Amino acid sequence: KAGVTQTPRYxxxxxxxxxxxxxxPISGHRSVSWYQQTPGQGLQFLFEYFSETQRNKGNFPxxxxxxxxxxxRSEMNVSTLELGxxxxxxxxxxxxxxxxxxxxxxxxxxxxxL
Amino acid sequence: DQQVxxxxxxxxxxxxxxxxxxxDYTNSMFDYFLWYKKYPAEGPTFLxxxxxxxxxxxxxxFTVFLNKSAKHLxxxxxxxxxxxxxxxxxxxxxxxxxxxxxxxxxxxxxxLTVNP
Numbered sequence: 001k002a003g004v005t006q007t008p009r010y011x012x013x014x015x016x017x018x019x020x021x022x023x024x025p026i027s028g029h030r031s032v033s034w035y036q037q038t039p040g041q042g043l044q045f046l047f048e049y050f051s052e053t054q055r056n057k058g059n060f061p062x063x064x065x066x067x068x069x070x071x072x073r074s075e076m077n078v079s080t081l082e083l084g085x086x087x088x089x090x091x092x093x094x095x096x097x098x099x100x101x102x103x104x105x106x107x108x109x110x111x112x113x114l
Numbered sequence: 115d116q117q118v119x120x121x122x123x124x125x126x127x128x129x130x131x132x133x134x135x136x137x138d139y140t141n142s143m144f145d146y147f148l149w150y151k152k153y154p155a156e157g158p159t160f161l162x163x164x165x166x167x168x169x170x171x172x173x174x175x176f177t178v179f180l181n182k183s184a185k186h187l188x189x190x191x192x193x194x195x196x197x198x199x200x201x202x203x204x205x206x207x208x209x210x211x212x213x214x215x216x217x218x219x220x221x222x223x224x225x226l227t228v229n230p
Contacts, residue, residue, distance in 0.1 A: 004157070033217070043158075043203065043220035056217045090157050102148065103218065105157035 002027065004093050004106035012112045018079040021109045025072050025093030031055075032074040033103060034066060037088040046089075049074050050096045078111075086113045117141045118206050120221035128229055133191040135224050137204030140185065144206040148218070149178060149189045151200045158203055162189070194228045201225050 005024045013019050025032050033056075034046040045058040049068035066076045072093075078085055088110050092103035119138045127133045135149075145166040150158035164171040164178045164187070171178050177190045191198055204221040 006157075035218075035220075042222040043205075043218075045217050045219070048217060058217070092157075102160050102163060104160060105150070107155070107157045 004091060004104055006089075006091055006106040006109050008109060009107065010110050010112075012114060013081050014114050015081055015083060017081050018077065019081060019111060021076045021089055021091075021111075023074045023076070023091035023093075023106060025074070025091075026104055029093035029095055029104075030072050031094045031096030031101075031103075032068060032072065033092045033094075034074070034076050035090045035092065036060075037090060037108070038086075043090070046076070081113045083113050086111060115140075116222075117144075118204055118219050118221040120202075120204055120224050122224050123222075124225040124227070126227045126229060127194050129196055130193045133189075133194045133198065133226055133228065135189040135191075135202050135204075135226065137187045137189075137221055138185060139187075139206055141206070141208065141219070142185070143208040144219075146207045146209055147178070147180060147187050148205045148207075149176075150203045150205060151198075152203060152223070153200050161202075191226075194226075196228045196230050199226060199228050 007022045031050045033048040035043050037043045048056040052068045063079045068074045088108045090108045092105045094101045094103045117140050148163040149161040152158045162173050162176045162178050164180050169180050180187045201223040203223045205218040
């Protein structure tokens, strides 16, 4: 089975711009979660989607949003970029059925905001 | 407020010896714990997990121990190999308390270096 894929792998943007990142989960997985990794804060949960609905949300401002399509692929959007949004953005997929599940991560998209 | 803590930023061991990575948590609602390994420029790779109904889980060279009363878990790698050199993250989730299995709270990681 192919793993979780994320595009693009690297991205450079300037302050004030917006960006869209894409994630394709493992085939058969219906849950997609997004995380932000920074040197200072570590890995932090952004949100999780299941069956095209946001099921869980972390403590990030409304500039961070996402969506999921009927094929379980997910996109994450960050509007009005700030320097502090420079980070590695990771998505993870799982079956989505409930307890004791493992999330499998993609390689991440490294975003640099100048 | 850091709910999952990995107090050792780094650990160095000799090849063939045991590596012990530690993790403490403060949220008593956490009931599922995982360890991930991460190489530079890659996403975290799942290693092993444990539910709060158990106190030990083994998978090959990897064993995770959970001490609920101390809110402490540890990952043992025996024997350690140079290829194990990576950053190890401890993560936790709270499912049965009405939380979500999909919202993981991570520690900040421990860099393990296994010397040949």
